[in-house]
Amino acid sequence: MTKTVEIYDTTLRDGTQQEGISLTPKDKLAICRLLDNLGVAYIEGGWPGANPKEDDFFARARDELDLSTAKLVAFGSTRHKGITAEDDEQVNNLLEAKTDTVCLVGKTWDYHVEHALRTSLDEAVAMVADTVAFFRSEGREVFFDAEHFFDGYRSNPDFAVAVLQAAHDAGAARLVMCDTNGGFLDHEVERIVGEVTERVSDGTFGCHFHNDSGMAVGNSLTAVRNGVYQVQGCVNGYGERTGNADLCTVIPNLSLKMGYETIPEDNLGRLTHISHNVADVINLTLDPHLPYVGSSAFTHKAGLHTSALARRPDAYEHLAPSAVGNRTRVVVSELAGRSTVLAKAKETGLELTDEQAQDVVDTIKEKEHLGFQYETADGSFELLAREASGWTQSFFTLESYRVFVERRDGDVVAEATVKVLVDSERIVSTREGDGPVSALDRALRAALRDRYPQVDGIKLTDYRVRDLDSSDGTSARVRVLTEHADAETSWGSVGVHQDIIDASWTAVSEGLVMGLVRNAERA
Ligand SMILES: [Zn+2]
Incomplete structure (x- = not known):
């Protein structure tokens, strides 16, 4: 029988703690569809009541999302001290998100109970037990995220286990051991998970690791080997500080190297595509060195x-x-x-x-x-x-170009003229731009447009300039690297010259030529 590990994605909640990530409800819905397409078991959508955007997301998710494999989860805290779960406003916000599954976070580190909650250990246990029981009585599936669990177990193992046992007895379906500060190493994880799964012998366990020691993925695998059933993490390892366990590494490690079933086997081939698409929605450039899915991975x-x-x-x-x-x-x-x-x-x-x-x-x-x-x-x-191989580009021949840059009333305007031969017809075109490179790019496109209307589908997507040292006493050169893309693919080009305009011309015009070549090949 194949062993199964349940994949729980928290990109939309813990992943968005990463600096620079801010998602609209629409972005979140798009990411939910991608994660569902990948085939994860659970998607943690956010923290209802935290801000209006979160509530808007859960409302729209109910109306618009039609998930095929994944279940949406709302995340929230256990009740405050000294009141009932029914009377706690944030507990009610969580209920109002109307998800079948809720994930409750609660404290298992005595140090936090004393200094952050400022209450007794008995009340801390009751806060967890009451809130789990409340959501169970409302018919919800409940997961319990034991915050700072590993620190808590090191400090006071009996208390940490008592909290898990209480959550379990109240009906929590998963007991999730979290390394919230992310500092634990795998030998400690191995020992603690081994002991805890024995002490709460009929619990079903999860793990949630942060990467502060560079161990989030490794610790997740260690936890699985020691009896954990659910792994929580984020696509591309997004998350606060150094990030959460990267599901794009966890999943193939478990499925392809350790023989576990995680996402449906046929979906593993979608992993790179989903990783890049999520990065696109989040609007961050994907680290090319990410294992498995990075553009440099192979x-x-x-x-x-x-x-x-x-x-x-x-x-x-x-x-x-x-x-x-x-x-x-x-x-x-x-x-x-x-x-x-x-x-x-x-x-x-x-x-x-x-x-x-x-x-x-x-x-x-x-x-x-x-x-x-x-x-x-x-x-x-x-x-x-x-x-x-003997090929020459026959799209156009450059006769000459020239560029003027003018500062006028505080604005800079550039004007470029390009003279080219296209099918032995001489075409002269002049265009303005907000800089010399954009003026040149526009003038060349204008000259080619009649004969090659497909130039409009070729976009200049990146432009980078680098100064090169002059080591041999000659004047310094610059290197221009550009990236172009059409609807199907992208490609890079390079130009080098003492003059930045000419280096740019080479890179930009080669990029355009390459786009025309790709277009002609497909036609
Ligand atoms: Zn976390």
Whole structure:
């Protein structure tokens, strides 16, 4: 029988504690749909009553969300000291969210009970037991998040266990051991989880780890090996400080390496896509070095390595990237040999001869010496590889460009004129922009638009400039890296020159050419 681990996502509640993350109800609904598509068991939606946005989200979730596998959970605290659960305003807010499942957080560290709650240990136990019992009497499934559980167990194990036992006796379906400060290491987790699961022998346990010691994923796996059934965490490891356990690492580790069923097996291939989509909704650039789902997770650079990789991928990759929906990438650099160039060209559908590949290697070495860099400029690389195979771009020929920049009444206005030949027709176009690069970009697009209306579907999505040191007494150069995208894909290009405008021209015009190439290939 396959062992199962229940995946509980808290991206929308704990994940949004990360600085820089602020989600609208609409964003949250979009993320719920993505998580449901991934197939997690539970989605913690937020803290009802915390602010009007949270209540709006739960109201809209009831009307608009039609989840197929996941269940939505509302999160809240146990009752305050000295009153009944029925009379507690925040308990009622939580009830009003009308979710089938609620997750209650309560204190299990005596130090917090004494100094934060300022009440007796007996009252702290009662606060948990009463609130769990109240939600059970309202027909809700109840999970209990034992806040600071590991610190609490270290300080006063009998009290920490008494709280869990009380939650369990009152009807909590999961007893979730939280490392709220995130400082525990796996050997301690192993011991504590082992002891607790024995002491509350008929409980069903969960875990919730923060990554302050870099151990959140590892501790989650250790907890599972010692009897924990539910793992809480966030997509891409979002969360306060150093983040929560990254579900995009936890899930494949459990499913593909430890033999547990987590999300439905057929959905594992969606992991990379969902991770990137959630990052898009949250509007944060995804860390390329994230395990499994990062764009660099299966990227190879060294030359020797890549030639062997082409023959035996399993010798250099810990698992097939397709298992999690990612792919192998080869980046070219002066370190690379012919085999890297051949592999990279093949990725874009180009078959080069050994001789042509050697020409590309030689050109790259020369250009990298000048400051070009092809690791992210895959579009410029592809143009080089195509040229080595005898291809020339026939979309346009540049006759000349010029740019004026004028400061007028405190505003800067740039004007660019581009003269090109398109199918032997000479086209002169002039456009303004709020800077010289945007003016040039607009003028070139205007010149091409009649013949190639598809230029409007090619967007310039990123533009970066870097000063390069002048080491040999020549004047300093700048490197411009751009990224373009159309509805299907994205690509990078690079330009280097002493003059920033000319470096920009190279990068921007190559990006546009590459877009036209991709478009023509699909047509
Ligand atoms: Zn947390």
